[in-house]
């Protein structure tokens with residue numbers, strides 16, 4: 011009998027979580043209101059941030075973070091080439107130009123601080139650190155550089171709720187002018203579509219709160235409660251509001267976040283144990299980094315870029331879904347520039363990265379199945395026969 015496939019990610023909601031959404035539905039108030047405020051306050055406390063502004067998406071959070079940093083036409087923002095395109099597209103929403111920095115390499119998919127330093131120029135306004143996969147980027151080094159050069163530090167913390175730098179210290183997303191979080195379905199804390207901007211800066215929080223709702227001086231919930239008779243519009247804002255259904259789901263899921271991350275870490279340690287000596291594959295980051303990561307995904311790197319597509323096909327045939335995090339942004343049609351210098355480490359990562367299934371309730375038997383399929387696939391593509399029952403490919 012065919013077994014069901016092992017998906018890349020999976021969501022399993024508890025009764026309390028669906029009940030929270032049902033209560034929001036029954037409350038009769040669906041747009042941004044008290045549940046949104048409650049979730050934002052709980053998230054701020056969890057994070058140790060002064061302010062958390064709940065938003066419709068992580069992309070909206072990045073956009074508002076860049077606007078708060080004063081990014082506008084003619085400015086440049088340095089971002090890593092290996093990240094989801096939103097990190098860069100939100101720069102373009104402001105009329106500014108994303109400048110792509112290389113990543114560290116096959117062992118670390120974070121932005122390379124030395125390359126960032128070399129890219130800073132007169133038009134640079136901000137630098138964005140993405141905490142790839144939940145693993146801290148070089149936040150201390152980039153924070154020092156930004157201080158020295160008078161630049162805004164923005165954190166794309168879409169992958170990293172409740173993660174810390176490897177050296178410990180404040181949670182990721184609280185190190186710069188603003189941290190942008192995503193609650194997209196497949197994220198560590200997911201609700202479908204949602205986001206949040208965290209900041210310790212009162213002015214940034216005020217601006218984000220205003221711009222998320224068309225820069226109106228009062229919201230519908232305030233007017234509904236009779237707290238404000240009307241409103242003025244004091245700027246060019248957006249509709250970046252989170253609604254009550256999603257906020258209710260997030261509010262109910264937040265207390266389980268640490269347990270989810272602990273389950274993810276345990277699975278990542280198990281993956282690393284089983285995959286560490288597989289020929290043709292390497293694992294980015296170090297074992298000890300897992301302890302500080304939110305373990306959003308299980309990243310691996312194939313040694314031979316030519317093997318990745320056939321390996322993914324073999325895995326698919328055995329019911330194992332995989333993904334690539336990420337293609338390099340400067341190689342997308344909409345981002346290609348004639349004078350773009352090569353970014354060799356990002357380009358290699360974009361051709362060799364392979365992301366394996368990971369979610370808190372991934373069973374050990376499904377995980378074993380993923381590992382066996384990877385081992386068999388790599389052995390087959392290398393022309394090596396794997397001994398039945400052996401966990402590792404045997405070199406010819």
Ligand SMILES: Cc1ncc(COP(=O)(O)O)c(C=O)c1O
Nearest residue numbers: 067068069094096168192193194
């Ligand atoms: C690194 C990164 N930045 C930004 C985003 C954008 O978040 P959202 O999909 O919530 O707009 C995502 C997620 O999709 C992401 O992975």
